[in-house]
Amino acid sequence: MHQLFKLSFIASVLLVSTAPCLFAQEEEDDEESKKVVPIDKKYETEVSTLAKRPAVQSAFKIFTELEPQTKQDLITLTEIPSPPFKEAERSKKYAAMMKEAGADSVWIDEVNNVIAKRKGKSGKKTVVVEAHLDTVFPAGTDVKIKAKGDTLYAPGVGDDTRGLAAVLAVLKGMEKAKIETDADVLFVGAVGEEGLGDLRGVKHLLRQGGPKVDSYIAVDGHGIESITHRGLGSHRYRITYKGPGGHSYGAFGIVNPHGALGKAVYYFTTDADKFTREGVKTTYSVSVIGGGTSVNAIPYESWMEVDMRSESKEKLAGVDKLLQAAVQRALKEENAMKRSGPDLTVEVKLVGDRPSGRIEPTIPLVQRAMAASKYFQAEPKLRVGSTNANTPIAKGIPAVTIGSGGTGGGAHSLKEWWLNDKGVLGMQRILLVLLAEAGMAN
Missing domain, CATH: 3.40.630.10 (Zn peptidases)
Known part of the structure; x- marks a missing residue:
């Protein structure tokens, strides 16, 4: 672990x-x-x-x-x-x-x-x-x-x-x-x-x-x-952005997984806030985050664990869709910012699926x-x-x-x-x- x-x-x-x-x-x-x-x-x-x-x-x-x-x-x-x-x-x-x-x-x-x-x-x-x-x-x-x-x-x-x-x-x-x-x-x-x-x-x-x-x-x-x-019901995900990693000065310009993760969190929570203000109570939480090795190193990975809950299958599917869109949008934007090196990748793993x-x-x-x-x-x-x-x-x-x-x-x-x-x-x-x-x- x-x-x-x-x-x-x-x-x-x-x-x-x-x-x-x-x-x-x-x-x-x-x-x-x-x-x-x-x-x-x-x-x-x-x-x-x-x-x-x-x-x-x-x-x-x-x-x-x-x-x-x-x-x-x-x-x-x-x-x-x-x-x-x-x-x-x-x-x-x-x-x-x-x-x-x-x-x-x-x-x-x-x-x-x-x-x-x-x-x-x-x-x-x-x-x-x-x-x-x-x-x-x-x-x-x-x-x-x-x-x-x-x-x-x-x-x-x-x-x-x-x-x-x-x-x-x-x-x-x-x-x-x-x-x-x-x-x-x-x-x-x-x-x-x-x-x-x-x-x-x-x-x-x-x-x-x-x-x-x-x-x-x-x-x-x-x-x-x-x-x-x-x-x-609940959907739980572990989402991991991965890049080459490198020195914060010498490798500057490569993709930064933390940048993508930060964007994903922002886009998801902004859209989910609007979506969950009406209808059956539906919740979302970016609960755990991690990654990185040193203050002077561009991380090779950045990950988060996200929890979403609702007794409505439709609302649970809706907030899940917003998360997937936010993750892909952040990936695309971070890759568009790079100056050198390979693209960032993302792994989206469903780690919990409780039926409602x-x-x-x-x-x-x-x-x-x-x-x-x-x-x-x-x-x-x-x-x-x-x-x-x-x-x-x-x-x-x-x-x-x-x-x-x-x-x-x-x-x-x-x-x-x-x-x-x-x-x-x-x-x-x-x-x-x-x-x-x-x-x-x-």
Whole structure:
């Protein structure tokens, strides 16, 4: 990894230490999120009826009894480093935990996703309950849990290791309460949710030829209010201008990659500013730049990493088009300025492509998630965010992302924390949403 990029990453981790939510501000309360969406009474009745069933009440009690073990599971998993693209060790441990919990079959797929299948009575449908295995932290980060009173501190303890522990606890509770579903259920620990992981775990899970999935419940974040049903898509690029490089005096007149990069940034941000002032919220950021070797040397390369986001496919494509035009315009102009030597070249590499989309709040899965929140006297909050639910949403599969209970903060920072403030409600809510989707067979 380029040294400047590594330093920039570490700086960015430290700067977000006060992030207020476990989506590290990817989750958004926009104008649409503030609209009041009614819950159909039939879903409130459905969820309430499920919650009163003896087996479900038994599972609720079991979740409480399991709290000490769930805490230990969280500590164990947190202290297994799971850097981007290096989730294998945590995958192995999580698979072993799923097997011990009683899943019918457990396997690790080609990209290190952990998949635990619990067979349903009919198996006509398949419902996924998933949390992600990866964290944002590079290899070598101290992930040892530090407890201060009832609060646990460690990088990754909340995002999304708490989600993994909650999904595991739901499986344990269903097994111990002998709850059977009509649909097959896949309990999944997915790789590659964060950053340049680019949702690769879920993209692989939902690949053509993979298991047919009818409904998708991602568990990420804390609390029991949030319901992400709109996928915030993103395009991410690494753009590199390259030239011969040379002495700042002796080689003067050759192309300068920094000159082209500066022009590209100016043209892009000027046009993108105008483009994004109307319509669906669309964002852009020139986030990281680098290149050059010395103050008395014309650089041989200059690079930047650019992030663009929107829940609208059309707006995302539009701002992307502006970036491509700016890059080529800057290349042409810098080459026109040269006095000697070869032309400048540019490499445009797509390093992140998260699909966008939405499911309406009136569909059963969203309604059931809202009804489950309300059942526990929590006010449901519908949101847009960049989570593992993006991929199924883009494929037309009903999907939501919901929290794992408790409270926390400092996501993506070295001071991340999680507190078990009525955390058991997280598992209870997940179970109700899952059973409403999968159907109870007993």
